[in-house]
Amino acid sequence: MTAEPKVAKSPAMIEARGVEKWYPNGFHALRGVDLTVQRGEVVVIMGPSGSGKSTFIRTFNALEDFQKGSITVDGIALNDDLRQIDAIRREVGMVFQQFNLFPHLSVLDNLTLAPVLVRKRSKGDVLNQAMALLERVGIAEQAHKFPGQLSGGQQQRVAIARSLCMEPRILLFDEPTSSLDPEMVREVLEVMQGLAADGMTMVVVTHEVGFARQVADRVVLMADGQVVEEAMPEQFFDHPQHERSRQFLSQIL
Amino acid sequence: MPRVVRSSLRKELFANPIDGLVSVLLISGVGAAGYGLIHWALTQAQWVVIQANSTLFAVGRYPIEQQWRLWLLVALVAAATGLSWGALRGLPQRDRPITAVWPRNDRIAAIVLVALCGWAPAALGLAWPIQARWWALTALLLVLRWLAGRYASRLRKVATLGLPLLWPLLYLVGMVLIGGGLGLVTVGANEWGGLLLTLIEASFAILLSAPLGVVLALGRRSSLPLLRWGSIAYIEFIRGAPLITLLFLGQNILGFLLPGGLAPDRIWRAAWILTFFSAAYLAEAVRAGLAAVPRGQLEAARSLGLNLPQALSRVVLPQALRIALPATVGQFISLLQDTTLLSLIGLLDLLGTARSVMANPLYLGKSAEVYLTLAVLFWCCCAALGLGSRALERRLNPPTLGP
Ligand SMILES: Nc1ncnc2c1ncn2[C@@H]1O[C@H](COP(=O)(O)OP(=O)(O)OP(=O)(O)O)[C@@H](O)[C@H]1O
Ligand SMILES: [Mg+2]
Numbered sequence: 028m029t030a031e032p033k034v035a036k037s038p039a040m041i042e043a044r045g046v047e048k049w050y051p052n053g054f055h056a057l058r059g060v061d062l063t064v065q066r067g068e069v070v071v072i073m074g075p076s077g078s079g080k081s082t083f084i085r086t087f088n089a090l091e092d093f094q095k096g097s098i099t100v101d102g103i104a105l106n107d108d109l110r111q112i113d114a115i116r117r118e119v120g121m122v123f124q125q126f127n128l129f130p131h132l133s134v135l136d137n138l139t140l141a142p143v144l145v146r147k148r149s150k151g152d153v154l155n156q157a158m159a160l161l162e163r164v165g166i167a168e169q170a171h172k173f174p175g176q177l178s179g180g181q182q183q184r185v186a187i188a189r190s191l192c193m194e195p196r197i198l199l200f201d202e203p204t205s206s207l208d209p210e211m212v213r214e215v216l217e218v219m220q221g222l223a224a225d226g227m228t229m230v231v232v233t234h235e236v237g238f239a240r241q242v243a244d245r246v247v248l249m250a251d252g253q254v255v256e257e258a259m260p261e262q263f264f265d266h267p268q269h270e271r272s273r274q275f276l277s278q279i280l
Numbered sequence: 281m282p283r284v285v286r287s288s289l290r291k292e293l294f295a296n297p298i299d300g301l302v303s304v305l306l307i308s309g310v311g312a313a314g315y316g317l318i319h320w321a322l323t324q325a326q327w328v329v330i331q332a333n334s335t336l337f338a339v340g341r342y343p344i345e346q347q348w349r350l351w352l353l354v355a356l357v358a359a360a361t362g363l364s365w366g367a368l369r370g371l372p373q374r375d376r377p378i379t380a381v382w383p384r385n386d387r388i389a390a391i392v393l394v395a396l397c398g399w400a401p402a403a404l405g406l407a408w409p410i411q412a413r414w415w416a417l418t419a420l421l422l423v424l425r426w427l428a429g430r431y432a433s434r435l436r437k438v439a440t441l442g443l444p445l446l447w448p449l450l451y452l453v454g455m456v457l458i459g460g461g462l463g464l465v466t467v468g469a470n471e472w473g474g475l476l477l478t479l480i481e482a483s484f485a486i487l488l489s490a491p492l493g494v495v496l497a498l499g500r501r502s503s504l505p506l507l508r509w510g511s512i513a514y515i516e517f518i519r520g521a522p523l524i525t526l527l528f529l530g531q532n533i534l535g536f537l538l539p540g541g542l543a544p545d546r547i548w549r550a551a552w553i554l555t556f557f558s559a560a561y562l563a564e565a566v567r568a569g570l571a572a573v574p575r576g577q578l579e580a581a582r583s584l585g586l587n588l589p590q591a592l593s594r595v596v597l598p599q600a601l602r603i604a605l606p607a608t609v610g611q612f613i614s615l616l617q618d619t620t621l622l623s624l625i626g627l628l629d630l631l632g633t634a635r636s637v638m639a640n641p642l643y644l645g646k647s648a649e650v651y652l653t654l655a656v657l658f659w660c661c662c663a664a665l666g667l668g669s670r671a672l673e674r675r676l677n678p679p680t681l682g683p
Contacts, residue, residue: 088583117585127580130678131598140594141584173678186580193584 039063040197040228041087045096048082048252056082057093058252064197069229071239071260074249075275080232083249084199087230088119101196117145120190124202126182128174134161134185135170138192146193153192160188164218180211184218191222198222200231234279240264248272321652329646330653331405333637337653340473340628346465349457350476355417360450362421366428367439368671381429389667390425393418451487455480469547473628475657477547481629482616485554489615490608492555493562494601498592500567511563518560523618526553527625550622558615565611569604570596602676609669613662630654 041064048057056079064070072080085091087100089112098105100115129137138157142148161167164184166177174182183203190198200219204212216238223229223242233239239246239260246263248256248271256263256272264280267273293303330337339350369386382390397418401411432439458480460466472480499511518526530553531546573596581591601608623632634650637643643650 090579090583113585113587116583119583121580121583123576123580125574125576127574127576129577129580129595129599131602131676141581141586144590144594145585175678189584 038065039099040066040068040101041230042099043083043086043096044098046083046086046093046098047095048079048086048091048093056252057086059096060249060252060254062247062254062257064228064230067226067228068244069223069227069231069242070245070247071243072230072232072247072249073234073239073275073279074255075278078249079252080249081201082252084201084230084232085121087197087199088116088121090121117193118196120193120195120198122183122186122190122198122200122203124205126174126179126186128182128186128189130174133171133173134166134177137174137185138189141189141193157188157192160191161185163191163221164188165214178211179207180214183207183211183215187215187218187222197228197230200229200233202232202234204233204235236264236280248275250275320648325649325652326646327403327649329637329643329649334404334406336633336637337474337630339476340633341471342473342476343467343471346460346467349464351413353454353457355420356450356453358417358421359424360446362424363428364443364446366425366430367432367435367443368668368675369429369432381426386425386429390422393422448487451483469545472547474633475630477622477628478616478619478630479661481547481551481554481619481622482612484551485558485615486612488555489558489562492559493608494566494597496559496563497566497570500563501570515560515563518557519564523554523557524621524624526557527621529553531625546625547627550625550627554615554619557618558611561611562608565604565607566600568607569600569602572603573599602673605669605673605676609665613665616661616665617658630657 041062043060043062046057046060047055049055060079060083062070062083072084074080082091086093086098086105089105101118103111103115103118105111105115128134129140132140135154135157138160139150139153142153142156143150158167158170161170164187166181166184166188169177169181169185174185177185187198187203203219204215207215212235216235219229219231219238220242231238231243243260246258246260247254248263248267248269250271256267256269258268263272264276267276294300339347342350365386369381369383397414401414406414428435428439456462456464458467458472458476459469496511496515499507500515502508502511527550530549577595577599578591581595582588586594619629620631622629623635626632628636631654634654638647638650
């Protein structure tokens, strides 16, 4: 990884340049990926299974490392400096396919844990904000339950609220609705749509075409560790330029 | 017999001819053995060997004029037990709501305790004042159990924070009371014996091997090669060697390794060996717990900005330790039983004391009485550990969706 000087706020929220990653077993998962995400933009990443979508967005908050290229998040270069990584993780929220709520903590404690520990905010202060966030995602009445007592859709909304409670500047979503029953997909997508409308910068890996069409500013298609096509949603879904994109769309539409 | 009980008994024991036959055979076998044992215990056994040596079994050769310190310690332990028991009752039991201050199981336990303290001191032929002391101790335990249970819901925060601190603190106080110092006359470790020594060794090893085991388990999963291989080598070495060889090794080697005055007393050497031994097994229990926590938990914690120590201590370990609790307590129980090996290296623990008593020509041929008493004593200690851990486990399980 090239040591990049820490630059003052660049206009882009995320700048990935020529990112290459090999897994320890030698698998070349990312083969020179470029992506720029502007402030307030919603970018949807699509692509066949195994194309490296998860690997790519997980490099943004250093859950995966990479060997070549550079990534800058909100002006902070991602390198091996642990303090930089912590600084970036504070600003980047992530929502997982499996929710990953902390099952031994109540919903409210799931939300307040990180702000109190990491941002050193007072518990009372965070509690108010957490209740407001639960209100916003429509589950304030479940605040004192435990994750295991909630439905999948409710759990994913708690997970979104938990990320928001850290007041991140970017939210990453890795297939947030893929493990939900169909009737719960909508409630989660509505929350995400609301966030986009409020100007949150979001990178979303999803196969929800309706969401991509309505909410995304750009759609990116990845295949075999590379970006194949990058376009506005209407352009991408109605007039895909590349053979690989047409092939992929014919499978999911 | 109520009809429900009768019909369920019938279903469980006599559902078909073969079941019925097996049941009859089992019941008559167990019945005959039980009858034989009770018959022997009541008519043939000569319990005078236990009565005459009860103090020896309890505390070994601990000086009589200092034994008030042990009484005080027992009183403190009884008080702490009562408090913990009651407080645990008040914690929300997550699979069913709290119902009463004295739920059925607790009533049974209390009745058993009262019966035991009425019967055992009398059966041992203790003097009246001593018997009265045991009654007072039992009363203290039950009264504190009642008070703590009554006000537990109000003191929940204090209980969850205070109880884990109370016991280690009590341990330190107990060690001062037993060993002396801080103005008390010193009673050397070589004067401890019997149940006292067994419990000291076991509790020392339990308290210290728990954190050591967690560290080893984390080390084994660490990404730092030195730490990982060190932990693996340690765990596998210890688990590959029989405890008795380690105990002998410890008695001899520690003396050579450490310069003169630093080598701990034989009793402490044994305690450290037990600790190191138990830590290796605990590490495996904790490792299984860590492996059962999904990877996503650590990732979610890290992506929220928690650093590794925070993520481990607040997210991963609480879940891993809860999963590892039954195996951990199982390890503690076998550790308690393993302390009997100390008699083989010449320490006068419970078994060592018993062997010295049985070597007395006066009590020739009385080993059955002695061994039965030891078995019952050990069984009581282990049952208490097991019951406590199950109660704790049920309260630590997070609630899930469902009936
Ligand atoms: N820890 C790992 N070690 C080796 N190879 C891995 C590892 N994790 C993922 N891979 C491989 O890297 C490739 C990209 O994986 P990734 O999870 O990023 O794909 P994806 O696009 O998110 O797929 P999906 O839609 O199934 O989630 C896959 O071929 C996968 O097998
Ligand atoms: Mg994926």
